[in-house]
Amino acid sequence: MTHRLRPVGPDFLTTAPVRLVFSGAVTAAPQTVFTALAEDVAGWAAWFPQVTPARPTPDGGGREIRLRGGTRFQETVLASDRPERYAYRVDATNAPGTRAPAEEWRLAPAGSGGTRVRWTLAADGAALFRLVLRGARPGLGRAFEGAVGALDRRLARA
Template sequence: MGTARRLRLVGGMRALETVLVWDPARCFAYRVEEAGVPGVRAMMEEWRLAPSPYGGTTLHWTIALDVRQPVRPLWRAANPLLAGVLRRAARRLDLRIASAAVHG
């Protein structure tokens, strides 16, 4: 915990994140220290995994954003885009978990 990572996302967005929680089987949470996104003052994400009563795993994703007023409507309009990003990230996470289970 407390580990920082710099990343560049599709579209050229850059960020500096600090890991708050890292439990590979249950939870990953981080806060964004610096974001190359106009109007974002603060951001935090949590990915929580839990056994599903139907088999497999349930993913609970929480994102908290503090954005400046002029760009707030743009973030609301971006919700469908964020949902697609989450789906793709969840699929990659699922593949990583499956690969880790196979490789011990």
């Protein structure tokens, strides 16, 4: 069953009851990383192992994402500011207890032409959802590190 969620704007990324922030680096330039994040939506499944299929919505203003285990998301893009920011909110999901999640990817130039990547997961939900999400921080951190490493390798081959 899919649940419609509370729509949130970009300010939610700084005011959400739960905010998890992770950072890493890739050797590709910010423009290249931004293209992988914002324009090659289907490519997410190749570098983010938890994502099975990903596709842009027909109008281009959102995404449809499935994760291993069956969780589904329908998302709306909140910001697509080349080459430094890509953010989206979840409008509908089958994840129980969720009320309002949003994510943001910030990109900044790093030494030697690479990119510093910062991922923020902001969310609100039932008390149990918030507790579980906070407890999942180490696993989400490992998933982020693995995904950024895989993205780095993928972009190096391109």
